[in-house]
Amino acid sequence: MTTDYRLSLQKVLLTQQAIQDLHPLLEKAFPIAIVEKDRFLIHDLDPLTKTYTLVQEAPTPMPIPQGVRAAFPLESYQGRAACVVTGDVFDEPAGCVTIFHEFIHCQQYETCEQKLKQGLSIARKAQAANDYMWELNHPFPYTDPAFVQVYAAFLAAAGLDEIRPLRRQLKDLLKAEDYEYMVWQEWKEGFARWIENRLCQRLGLPENTGGQGQPFSRVSFYAGGAHYIQTLEEQEPGLVNDIERLFGRMLTGD
Numbered sequence: 090m091t092t093d094y095r096l097s098l099q100k101v102l103l104t105q106q107a108i109q110d111l112h113p114l115l116e117k118a119f120p121i122a123i124v125e126k127d128r129f130l131i132h133d134l135d136p137l138t139k140t141y142t143l144v145q146e147a148p149t150p151m152p153i154p155q156g157v158r159a160a161f162p163l164e165s166y167q168g169r170a171a172c173v174v175t176g177d178v179f180d181e182p183a184g185c186v187t188i189f190h191e192f193i194h195c196q197q198y199e200t201c202e203q204k205l206k207q208g209l210s211i212a213r214k215a216q217a218a219n220d221y222m223w224e225l226n227h228p229f230p231y232t233d234p235a236f237v238q239v240y241a242a243f244l245a246a247a248g249l250d251e252i253r254p255l256r257r258q259l260k261d262l263l264k265a266e267d268y269e270y271m272v273w274q275e276w277k278e279g280f281a282r283w284i285e286n287r288l289c290q291r292l293g294l295p296e297n298t299g300g301q302g303q304p305f306s307r308v309s310f311y312a313g314g315a316h317y318i319q320t321l322e323e324q325e326p327g328l329v330n331d332i333e334r335l336f337g338r339m340l341t342g343d
Contacts, residue, residue, distance in 0.1 A: 091130055091146070094123055097179040098132055098141035104185040108288050113330055115284070119195040120144075120171035121188065122163060124153045129173075131166050158187055160194035170195035183295075186288045193281040201333040202277070209273065211266040224277075227270045231305045235262050240305060244313055249324050252317065256342035269340075271310055276336045278307075279314010283329070286315060314339075 098121065109115040121141065122129040131145040147165035159173045172191035178184040206212035215223035230236055239262065243255040260268055286296040300312035321338060322329045329335060 091125060091143075092123075092176060094130070094132065094143075094176065094179070095141065097176075100179070101185050101188055102140070104189070104292070108189070108291050111287050111291060112284060114193060114196045114332075115189060117192070117196065119160075119192050120163070120166060120169055122166075122171045122173045124149060124157060124173065124175050127152070129163065129165065131163065131171065133166075158191060160191040160198070162198065170198045183289065183292075183297075186285055186292065186294065189288060190281045190285045193284050194277070197277060197280075197332065201336075205333065205336055209269045211269045211273075214266075224273070225307070227267075229267055229270055229307070230263075231309070237303065237305060240309065240313065241303065244301060244309075244316060247320075249320055252320055253342065260342055272336075272340050274307060274310035275314030275317060276332075276339050277314075278311040279316075279318055280329075280332060280335070282311045283315040283318045 101121070102118065105115065105118060118134055120131055120133045122131045124130075127149050129145070129147045129149055130143060131147065132141040133144045134140070135142045145166055147163075150164065153173070153175075155175050156177065157173055157175055158178065160170060161173060162168045163171050163173075172188050172195065174188065174191070178187055181187065206216075211223065211227070215221075236259070239255055239258045243252060243259070246252045246255055259271070263271065282297060288294075289296045298312065300306070300308035300310070317339060318329060318335065321335070328338065
């Protein structure tokens with residue numbers, strides 16, 4: 090017998106009502122696939138009742154660990170992007186915020202992610218090599234002393250006048266594909282983190298500060314991206330509403 094998640098999923102929609110004015114991308118809810126006993130319990134919005142309904146059960150295509158928080162297209166559900174979680178997400182105070190973080194990744198996937206990847210040499214090479222895990226496993230030089238010094242200064246910088254020369258330094262010292270990887274993570278995960286923390290502010294929850302300290306890792310780019318995006322938005326209000334243009338600004342460092 091599968092768990093009934095209807096009340097928990099209704100809370101997601103109630104939360105959406107409280108936060109959707111914070112960014113246009115929060116106005117859309119996506120399918121939620123809850124992993125239970127190596128099966129996806131796929132819930133989607135019923136167009137008539139405007140509530141989440143269990144629409145499909147399907148075996149997971151691979152082992153998915155307990156505690157997963159992810160977003161990816163579901164082959165069994167017409168390739169639609171979905172938030173993929175285990176049921177314990179609903180036991181967390183910020184569980185709904187986590188789900189909207191993953192919804193942002195669904196939005197990125199549906200709008201411009203594939204187009205932007207085609208402009209990155211690192212993504213094109215990974216695609217040619219059938220490397221589907223490069224976003225997680227790229228061997229970035231996180232411990233290189235020159236990178237550590239400049240990225241630490243970037244995380245502490247206030248305002249674009251301080252940030253711009255540091256971004257130029259990063260572009261000069263990193264190999265081209267490492268620089269692309271850094272900016273990609275700052276945009277993809279940093280934007281979702283920036284949204285996540287705005288939701289936390291609205292809902293009275295502690296902000297997610299993971300990645301701000303050393304040693305640096307991929308999660309450092311979540312924090313760095315959120316910091317960079319906030320600074321760009323302060324300089325140019327409304328830039329965050331065009332996430333494709335936002336990526337271009339982050340990539341060039343302007």
